[in-house]
Amino acid sequence: MPATFVHRSILTIGFLSLFHAAYSAAQHRSYLRLNDLDFTHLPLDIFIQALGALFIIMYGVLNITGDFKEIKASAELENKSWETFRNIPSFYVFNHRGGKSPAVTKTSLEEIE
Amino acid sequence: MANKIKNEFVAYSEPAIRTNLSIVEYCRTSVAAVSGCTAGVLGLTGLYGALFFVLAVTTFWFMLIFKAGIDSWKKYFISRKSLLLNGIFGHFFTYILCWTFIYGMVHVY
Numbered sequence: 001m002p003a004t005f006v007h008r009s010i011l012t013i014g015f016l017s018l019f020h021a022a023y024s025a026a027q028h029r030s031y032l033r034l035n036d037l038d039f040t041h042l043p044l045d046i047f048i049q050a051l052g053a054l055f056i057i058m059y060g061v062l063n064i065t066g067d068f069k070e071i072k073a074s075a076e077l078e079n080k081s082w083e084t085f086r087n088i089p090s091f092y093v094f095n096h097r098g099g100k101s102p103a104v105t106k107t108s109l110e111e112i113e
Numbered sequence: 114m115a116n117k118i119k120n121e122f123v124a125y126s127e128p129a130i131r132t133n134l135s136i137v138e139y140c141r142t143s144v145a146a147v148s149g150c151t152a153g154v155l156g157l158t159g160l161y162g163a164l165f166f167v168l169a170v171t172t173f174w175f176m177l178i179f180k181a182g183i184d185s186w187k188k189y190f191i192s193r194k195s196l197l198l199n200g201i202f203g204h205f206f207t208y209i210l211c212w213t214f215i216y217g218m219v220h221v222y
Binding site: 018021022025026029039041042046047050051053054055057058059061062063065066068069070071072073074075076 | 123125132136140143144153155177189215
């Protein structure tokens with residue numbers, strides 16, 4: 001299936017979530033700086049949000065690029081009929097004897113109709 | 114024996130292979146960049162960052178195979194291993210770029 005609106009929104013949500021996690025982490029750092037605390041690790045919720053955003057973006061990117069094609073050379077040909085291959089435009093004949101034939105002329109065709 | 118010889122000659126369609134590999138390349142580059150950003154946000158340093166890269170790439174590899182179909186990936190790719198390892202150092206440098214950049218943005222300044 002090609003990229004749909006849903007996948008685009010999933011990707012957007014992922015990026016927004018990652019940005020939000022980054023902003024939260026930056027705020028956490030400034031909080032630590034103001035209180036003269038040492039950085040040991042991020043709060044768990046920011047950690048989980050960043051990881052979740054990563055997986056959401058992975059999923060979105062994977063689905064937005066579209067489907068894979070089958071690599072077997074015969075895969076594309078299987079859906080086509082023999083008529084498609086037999087059709088060679090170079091061998092079309094328009095100037096054949098039918099036009100000279102008295103039995104079938106343009107006027108006679110119109111008369112039939 | 115005859116069956117074995119027949120299986121050795123499989124005609125592949127080059128445009129299809131090229132399309133698939135370009136899709137995979139696009140995805141893996143984005144994943145390298147985004148996982149670098151995540152590592153920067155998480156404030157990973159040193160070997161933890163490298164470990165995180167391995168984790169992210171492997172996870173993405175599984176997702177890729179899952180998308181192609183666990184049984185039917187052979188229809189789309191010749192080798193699974195090359196999906197994981199092709200150009201991994203190039204992606205690692207992309208990862209390091211984003212990692213250090215975002216780490217600097219979030220944790221240093």
